[in-house]
Amino acid sequence: MLPALEERMIDVMTTSTGSSEAFQIPLEAAEYYEAAFVPAFFAQWAPVLCDDAGVSPGQTVLDVACGTGIVARTAAELVVPDGKVTGVDLNDAMLTVARRVGPGLDWRQGDAADLPFPDESFDVALCQMALMFFPEPAAAVREMARVVTRAGTVGVLVPGSLEHQPAFAPLVEMIVGHAGEEARSLLSTYFLCGDVDELGRVFESAGLEVTTSRTQAGIYGAPSVDAAVTTEVESTPLAERISDDVYRRIRDDAQDVLAPFTTADGGLAAPFECNIVTAHRR
Numbered sequence: 001m002l003p004a005l006e007e008r009m010i011d012v013m014t015t016s017t018g019s020s021e022a023f024q025i026p027l028e029a030a031e032y033y034e035a036a037f038v039p040a041f042f043a044q045w046a047p048v049l050c051d052d053a054g055v056s057p058g059q060t061v062l063d064v065a066c067g068t069g070i071v072a073r074t075a076a077e078l079v080v081p082d083g084k085v086t087g088v089d090l091n092d093a094m095l096t097v098a099r100r101v102g103p104g105l106d107w108r109q110g111d112a113a114d115l116p117f118p119d120e121s122f123d124v125a126l127c128q129m130a131l132m133f134f135p136e137p138a139a140a141v142r143e144m145a146r147v148v149t150r151a152g153t154v155g156v157l158v159p160g161s162l163e164h165q166p167a168f169a170p171l172v173e174m175i176v177g178h179a180g181e182e183a184r185s186l187l188s189t190y191f192l193c194g195d196v197d198e199l200g201r202v203f204e205s206a207g208l209e210v211t212t213s214r215t216q217a218g219i220y221g222a223p224s225v226d227a228a229v230t231t232e233v234e235s236t237p238l239a240e241r242i243s244d245d246v247y248r249r250i251r252d253d254a255q256d257v258l259a260p261f262t263t264a265d266g267g268l269a270a271p272f273e274c275n276i277v278t279a280h281r282r
């Protein structure tokens, strides 16, 4: 994949302007997300989130910040024969791929902070791996609470905090050692909603009562250590702020830091923790 394409594709995962005009990526980047990132990382979490939220036959389910729709497609298999699933995302290209891969489902463009649905439209509202990218995560949780029925369920899955990531915590420390302290915040976006107690308080403030709150271990897969470092560094402004020499030392040291998590074929299978919180309206 072209580095520029990878950067723009990762922009969609790590940047939210709240403006649909300013939030577009090329279709080929969304196709790459579906072909590479969904099977390697995102797909494993969709059944976990649907299970914790109790998605079951006959329900109406909303997948917020659906991307290419892995959670929506997983939920669709669980709500048959007469349930209905809708996916909503800001990004046109992600939705184009979602429509191609899941043609029978309902796909809408919209902002998580201003969902384009009336009150109490769904039995379940889910959001996987996106809350930490929203400018106002609490606004999105309030919107999810608004659009579920009185007996409805809200479920969110986000990466756990950085210090609980056995591979990423030492990787970030190593990079900070080479690139300086500013690298820490640049590399930490993914983990911003990682405090499960704080997330619970956001739910409570939105008028929700937390029913489950837990952490689950998964795997971050990549074809190689180098590919993983490229993704992590080049998806942030850090890549432009470090010299070639610093970048080379980061790549070299990553081989040691991530060695415990490599597979026989040279791939990376690093442990990755996520938090799952589900709630009902009070």
Ligand SMILES: C[S@@+](CC[C@H](N)C(=O)[O-])C[C@H]1O[C@@H](n2cnc3c(N)ncnc32)[C@H](O)[C@@H]1O
Pocket: 012, 013, 015, 016, 017, 018, 038, 042, 064, 065, 066, 067, 068, 069, 070, 071, 088, 089, 090, 091, 094, 110, 111, 112, 113, 127, 128, 129, 130, 133, 134, 135
């Ligand atoms: C890392 S992807 C996760 C996609 C999907 N939930 C999954 O698990 O594959 C993050 C998604 O959040 C979407 N997104 C970011 N900000 C958004 C917002 N304010 N409203 C709706 N979608 C948003 C992006 O377009 C992107 O598709």
